[in-house]
Amino acid sequence: MFKAITFIKSAAKVTQAPSDGLDEIILCGRSNVGKSSFINSFFNRKNIAKTSSSPGKTRTLNYYLVDNKFYIVDLPGFGYAKVSKAEREQWQRLIEKYILTSKTIKYAFHFIDSRHKPTELDLLLNKFLSDINLPYAIVLSKADKLKQSEKAKAKQVVLDTISSKLSTSDIILYSAMKPMGRKEIFEIMRKL
Numbered sequence: 484m485f486k487a488i489t490f491i492k493s494a495a496k497v498t499q500a501p502s503d504g505l506d507e508i509i510l511c512g513r514s515n516v517g518k519s520s521f522i523n524s525f526f527n528r529k530n531i532a533k534t535s536s537s538p539g540k541t542r543t544l545n546y547y548l549v550d551n552k553f554y555i556v557d558l559p560g561f562g563y564a565k566v567s568k569a570e571r572e573q574w575q576r577l578i579e580k581y582i583l584t585s586k587t588i589k590y591a592f593h594f595i596d597s598r599h600k601p602t603e604l605d606l607l608l609n610k611f612l613s614d615i616n617l618p619y620a621i622v623l624s625k626a627d628k629l630k631q632s633e634k635a636k637a638k639q640v641v642l643d644t645i646s647s648k649l650s651t652s653d654i655i656l657y658s659a660m661k662p663m664g665r666k667e668i669f670e671i672m673r674k675l
Contacts, residue, residue: 512594514560
């Protein structure tokens, strides 16, 4: 596994991103889907990423340096209804501009709550990642809340809902509470 992760900075504008040219892996998905919990659990650090029971906590691009080799970038969650429409649109513009202009993004993890069918916003994000040919996998978070019989079904629901080039190996069941999905994600990061 990786040895060190350090929070570097939050960027409210693309121009505030680190300029050292290191590769980046982005975490994207709806608000309150478990991206911050993923960072804390995957890297075995209790509070490196701030988590909250109320959605919409992440409002900037948050950069975490891993082993001084690459960044994990936690993007603002989308679809959070309790902020103004103008603020949601500002987040969307920030995310789109960042993804479209960055030369260092190598991979994306698209987080979807394993207990729910992908939303319209998930379908739009999936299409966006596919259209720009950014390699990605779908991480079905909170998978510890599923019964064993529901796990394969959750993957199939994603495959049936999202029309793309994905296969079941591109869909990873993950739990921040139990050791589920870590090996698969580590292998992807290691290869990158």
